[in-house]
Amino acid sequence: MESRPPQRRALSSPSSPHLSLSPQESPRPGLGRNDSTFFGQGAFLLKKTEISVHSEPAASSSDDQSSDRASITSTARDERRGQSIRTTFNNRASDERDSIHSSVWRSSEDLPKLPYDSQPLGTTVSIEAAQPAKAYEQKMQVMKGLEQAASMKRWAGEGKPAEAWGKLIKDPELWDHTGDTLVYFGYQRPQPSFRIKASLLEDTKSAILISKLQEGFQRTVKLSPSCQTTSRLRGGMKNLNLIATGRQGLPTLSENGNCSNENPIRHEIHFPAPEDASRVEILRHHITTRNLFAFRLGRPLVGLTYYQALADLHERLLMYMSREINCTDLIIRYLASGNLHNVANDPAAGAGLLAWTESSGVRWLEGWREAFVHCVGMYDNLRGVPEIRDISHASRTLLEHSHVELQARIEACEARLSAFDFDDIWLASAWPSQLPRRAFDRLRQFLRHHYEKSYKGWPPGAQGSNDRWLTRELVQSLQIDFGSLYEYYVDRSRGWDRVAKSRIQGDIDTKYLDEDKSLTDALLGYDKRFRCPHIPYPYPLLPASATELTQGKPLKQSIFSSKAKTMEKRILHACLEASNSLLVGPETTSNGLVEAFLRFEKTDLVSEGNPREVRQGRWVLLHGILQVLATMSVDTPGLWFKDVPYFLNPRLEGSPPWHLEAGQNLEKANPMLSYCWTTPMTWKPEEGGI
Numbered sequence: 001m002e003s004r005p006p007q008r009r010a011l012s013s014p015s016s017p018h019l020s021l022s023p024q025e026s027p028r029p030g031l032g033r034n035d036s037t038f039f040g041q042g043a044f045l046l047k048k049t050e051i052s053v054h055s056e057p058a059a060s061s062s063d064d065q066s067s068d069r070a071s072i073t074s075t076a077r078d079e080r081r082g083q084s085i086r087t088t089f090n091n092r093a094s095d096e097r098d099s100i101h102s103s104v105w106r107s108s109e110d111l112p113k114l115p116y117d118s119q120p121l122g123t124t125v126s127i128e129a130a131q132p133a134k135a136y137e138q139k140m141q142v143m144k145g146l147e148q149a150a151s152m153k154r155w156a157g158e159g160k161p162a163e164a165w166g167k168l169i170k171d172p173e174l175w176d177h178t179g180d181t182l183v184y185f186g187y188q189r190p191q192p193s194f195r196i197k198a199s200l201l202e203d204t205k206s207a208i209l210i211s212k213l214q215e216g217f218q219r220t221v222k223l224s225p226s227c228q229t230t231s232r233l234r235g236g237m238k239n240l241n242l243i244a245t246g247r248q249g250l251p252t253l254s255e256n257g258n259c260s261n262e263n264p265i266r267h268e269i270h271f272p273a274p275e276d277a278s279r280v281e282i283l284r285h286h287i288t289t290r291n292l293f294a295f296r297l298g299r300p301l302v303g304l305t306y307y308q309a310l311a312d313l314h315e316r317l318l319m320y321m322s323r324e325i326n327c328t329d330l331i332i333r334y335l336a337s338g339n340l341h342n343v344a345n346d347p348a349a350g351a352g353l354l355a356w357t358e359s360s361g362v363r364w365l366e367g368w369r370e371a372f373v374h375c376v377g378m379y380d381n382l383r384g385v386p387e388i389r390d391i392s393h394a395s396r397t398l399l400e401h402s403h404v405e406l407q408a409r410i411e412a413c414e415a416r417l418s419a420f421d422f423d424d425i426w427l428a429s430a431w432p433s434q435l436p437r438r439a440f441d442r443l444r445q446f447l448r449h450h451y452e453k454s455y456k457g458w459p460p461g462a463q464g465s466n467d468r469w470l471t472r473e474l475v476q477s478l479q480i481d482f483g484s485l486y487e488y489y490v491d492r493s494r495g496w497d498r499v500a501k502s503r504i505q506g507d508i509d510t511k512y513l514d515e516d517k518s519l520t521d522a523l524l525g526y527d528k529r530f531r532c533p534h535i536p537y538p539y540p541l542l543p544a545s546a547t548e549l550t551q552g553k554p555l556k557q558s559i560f561s562s563k564a565k566t567m568e569k570r571i572l573h574a575c576l577e578a579s580n581s582l583l584v585g586p587e588t589t590s591n592g593l594v595e596a597f598l599r600f601e602k603t604d605l606v607s608e609g610n611p612r613e614v615r616q617g618r619w620v621l622l623h624g625i626l627q628v629l630a631t632m633s634v635d636t637p638g639l640w641f642k643d644v645p646y647f648l649n650p651r652l653e654g655s656p657p658w659h660l661e662a663g664q665n666l667e668k669a670n671p672m673l674s675y676c677w678t679t680p681m682t683w684k685p686e687e688g689g690i
Contacts, residue, residue, distance in 0.1 A: 306352025428525020436617030
């Protein structure tokens with residue numbers, strides 16, 4: 001650590017007009033300037049010392065014949081914020097003028113009785129000193145991730161990627177031309193690194209930072225560095241008669257020598273690194289000093305790793321701020337103000353935030369959830385970042401398990417949607433005819449052709465057997481398509497709870513239930529087999545059956561159309577009536593899948609004679625697709641940033657790692673938050689809404 005040259009303080013009194021205490025001069029004979037018993041003790045390399053001398057008349061001390069009298073008061077403060085020692089030595093006149101007492105200073109509890117030669121006037125010397133904060137002597141936290149960190153980086157927040165950074169010597173983001181305080185990394189640094197306003201440190205109410213301001217107060221106001229350079233340049237140019245004053249674009253100097261557009265410098269403060277620190281620790285110390293001022297000004301973070309930047313800043317704040325202040329909350333507000341906690345698409349920042357939020361002094365639940373969910377989504381790119389070594393073993397295990405489970409879920413969905421294969425949905429029901437199953441198979445073929453045309457092949461983008469083609473963006477697109485088709489045909493008057501209650505009470509048309517029994521068995525069987533929650537409105541609007549279409553109005557053949565054409569028109573009219581075309585908005589009717597399905601339905605109904613059973617067979621396939629999409633389309637609740645290409649719904653069982661201690665559990669992604677469960681909340685009550 002760069003040591004500051006000691007300053008000499010001269011003391012005077014009526015009895016000793018030239019009393020001086022300094023490491024170079026001894027107050028009495030017998031103590032050399034290198035005597036370790038006097039100034040060699042490290043405990044007395046004090047950062048701040050105030051000495052006062054008070055003399056009394058000889059008469060006031062004539063009654064006291066003691067040669068020496070010492071009164072010691074020691075007040076210990078928080079070790080993190082240093083100690084304060086106040087010592088008073090009382091010297092009275094004595095007949096034994098030649099006696100000298102010696103002692104060795106060992107601790108604040110064993111301070112010496114300094115011998116002074118007796119004088120006609122009694123003298124009282126008071127020394128008040130503050131020891132340096134012991135936090136500077138603590139070793140920095142060991143970070144495994146720093147072994148692979150290549151260079152300093154800057155995190156600007158707002159979802160921007162980290163960028164290389166190398167402006168530690170003089171940071172333009174922390175240079176305020178109106179500031180009155182220069183900040184140096186060490187006492188031997190020739191140039192300041194930051195320029196700030198003193199009020200920035202005074203507002204922290206930190207005893208250490210305010211003490212540094214007081215120590216660095218300049219009794220003689222100095223010019224700012226740029227003004228000093230300008231003054232030297234102008235002086236040289238005037239001597240050479242090269243320019244006229246006030247021209248050539250240089251800052252204007254006022255009569256007192258100051259730049260008219262910059263404030264004078266009143267404080268110079270230093271933040272030297274620990275004496276026994278390694279090169280990496282010195283760099284970390286200076287980076288944290290820089291981040292301390294960036295934190296106060298709301299500027300971006302810099303560091304070797306994201307975890308290092310956050311952890312070291314947290315430790316520095318604990319060192320400087322009082323115990324009543326929650327430093328974790330301060331950093332959280334700082335991160336949120338600039339969206340520095342946005343780790344989307346940034347594996348290194350995600351791992352760093354995860355490591356910091358789970359540390360024992362932080363345990364920030366919302367931040368841990370955000371980082372964990374994004375890390376699971378970026379898991380394949382997470383293995384090579386240095387910060388992953390700073391994550392706890394418990395969290396790394398949870399990451400791996402959640403990643404494996406998520407990949408298995410994606411694979412299962414791909415198997416279903418690649419060919420819209422839901423044949424097993426028919427196992428739990430017995431249909432009276434094969435008409436619904438044939439309609440089911442024709443809809444599968446239609447969907448494959450539709451998406452092959454839309455994506456230039458289906459499945460899209462699959463290059464090999466191990467490649468994943470089902471992406472978050474594709475799932476969201478499919479959810480919109482099939483959600484719109486569901487919205488167009490769902491029966492808003494027959495909610496699942498209402499149907500179940502009606503079955504129990506027996507106040508529903510039994511003929512209607514008998515016709516829906518096969519459909520109900522198919523839907524319930526699928527939900528039970530795959531442990532899916534029931535869709536709240538599981539039934540479609542059903543057109544009239546073929547028997548109903550021919551009753552009352554017998555088919556007649558005319559010269560312009562046959563009976564088959566007349567029946568086809570009745571079927572089409574019945575299907576158009578059995579829809580929500582008059583209730584849905586343009587975003588539904590203009591959907592590509594809905595428009596294509598309406599064209600498909602007109603041609604497909606001709607080959608079948610019962611539109612009611614055809615609608616039921618198609619609805620079975622739509623039900624299976626919607627249930628599969630519900631497992632992938634819902635994100636984990638409470639996330640702040642979702643504009644990412646990867647999935648944000650990993651398994652959260654057993655997380656966070658400290659949940660057993662704090663009794664906290666995270667809410668996981670719930671299929672009941674998908675489209676079919678949320679859209680009824682948008683319906684009007686008269687339309688069957690909730």
